[in-house]
Amino acid sequence: MRVDGVPYRTIWLAEDGWSVDIIDQTRLPWEWRVARLASMEAAAEAIRSMRVRGAPLIGATAAYGLCLALRADASDAALERAHDQLLATRPTAVNLRWALEAMRERLGRLPPAERVEAAYAQASEIAEGEVETCRWIGDHGLALIEAAHRAKGEGPVNVLTHCNAGWLACVDWGTALAPIYRAHDAGIPVHVWVDETRPRNQGAALTAWELGRHGVPHTLVADNAGGHLMQHGRVDLCLVGTDRTTRSGDVANKIGTYLKALAAREAQVPFYVALPGSTIDWTVADGLAEVPIEERSQVEVTHISGRARDGLVSSVAIAPEGTPAVNPAFDITPASLVTALVTERGVCAASEAGLAGLYPERSAS
Numbered sequence: 320m321r322v323d324g325v326p327y328r329t330i331w332l333a334e335d336g337w338s339v340d341i342i343d344q345t346r347l348p349w350e351w352r353v354a355r356l357a358s359m360e361a362a363a364e365a366i367r368s369m370r371v372r373g374a375p376l377i378g379a380t381a382a383y384g385l386c387l388a389l390r391a392d393a394s395d396a397a398l399e400r401a402h403d404q405l406l407a408t409r410p411t412a413v414n415l416r417w418a419l420e421a422m423r424e425r426l427g428r429l430p431p432a433e434r435v436e437a438a439y440a441q442a443s444e445i446a447e448g449e450v451e452t453c454r455w456i457g458d459h460g461l462a463l464i465e466a467a468h469r470a471k472g473e474g475p476v477n478v479l480t481h482c483n484a485g486w487l488a489c490v491d492w493g494t495a496l497a498p499i500y501r502a503h504d505a506g507i508p509v510h511v512w513v514d515e516t517r518p519r520n521q522g523a524a525l526t527a528w529e530l531g532r533h534g535v536p537h538t539l540v541a542d543n544a545g546g547h548l549m550q551h552g553r554v555d556l557c558l559v560g561t562d563r564t565t566r567s568g569d570v571a572n573k574i575g576t577y578l579k580a581l582a583a584r585e586a587q588v589p590f591y592v593a594l595p596g597s598t599i600d601w602t603v604a605d606g607l608a609e610v611p612i613e614e615r616s617q618v619e620v621t622h623i624s625g626r627a628r629d630g631l632v633s634s635v636a637i638a639p640e641g642t643p644a645v646n647p648a649f650d651i652t653p654a655s656l657v658t659a660l661v662t663e664r665g666v667c668a669a670s671e672a673g674l675a676g677l678y679p680e681r682s683a684s
């Protein structure tokens with residue numbers, strides 16, 4: 320996507336040909352800062368601290384992290400060590416495991432001397448593959464927005480989204496936001512309700528920033544407003560991303576997604592989830608029992624970050640000192656609450672049969 324007229328990806332090979340540049344998302348929306356990753360440790364830190372975040376981008380960053388590790392030491396032991404260290408950075412987004420396993424599988428079969436070059440080629444393939452995939456998700460999701468527009472007759476299609484599932488969460492385009500960009504670019508009037516997404520505020524900081532840069536009409540709402548908006552007919556459809564979708568169609572996504580899906584069911588608002596094939600965990604059927612939910616620091620709940628009127632960015636307490644807090648970063652929306660999944664291969668029911676119909680080769684393995 321373009322930032323001030325310049326086309327950007329969220330991750331790219333630096334001009335030295337081996338280190339990796341990222342957009343430091345912890346600085347947005349206040350500051351545009353490109354950070355350079357020159358070691359596996361730096362890549363792992365970037366994922367852990369959420370300088371890069373969002374399931375597809377986490378996978379692509381881990382792939383490049385493995386390249387950086389192999390550059391220092393391409394032995395079998397180093398490959399294993401880097402794989403394990405990168406895998407431990409964040410537990411919920413399955414794209415991390417997907418990318419690392421694909422890299423290890425192919426590189427492990429090569430002699431160490433050939434690994435570095437092959438690793439960079441494969442990491443670039445993974446990143447470019449996600450761009451292509453998101454473009455297709457945009458096409459398939461566009462049809463849903465077009466249909467909503469036709470059914471409505473007049474006025475913009477009001478889409479509610481949660482967290483950030485835009486180009487910043489991917490390598491380009493986004494998952495949930497790709498259809499919105501496609502619709503906007505095609506001249507279909509679309510307006511986005513942006514959930515702020517406490518505690519990290521990815522909606523307020525990142526989704527509002529992205530949509531604003533692209534000129535897509537949007538309105539920021541407190542997380543608690545969604546149910547009210549749906550009850551009053553002000554949401555035509557919900558469209559969110561996911562960090563891991565089980566083979567039965569249960570959806571792990573940013574904390575608060577489940578509540579939106581419950582409200583949508585009650586208000587009869589369609590609830591769509593957009594995802595690339597790399598986000599499906601074919602090894603898991605029961606999301607609630609089997610998907611690991613990341614627990615993050617209490618400080619993200621007891622404090623809030625923002626830019627004061629004087630321009631300084633700071634974190635301030637919003638609870639009495641010492642208040643205990645708990646911070647699950649994701650929740651599970653059961654397949655029964657999901658109207659449909661929007662993938663790069665088309666739209667399907669959130670069910671084992673639905674996913675197997677689109678991915679027969681993966682469901683069989």
Ligand SMILES: CSC[C@@H](O)[C@@H](O)C(=O)COP(=O)(O)O
Pocket residue numbers: 372373374375412481482483484485488489493494495521559560561562572573648
């Ligand atoms: C393509 S994005 C899908 C999800 O990764 C997104 O909705 C999300 O929950 C991101 O969480 P984050 O904690 O910011 O990495």
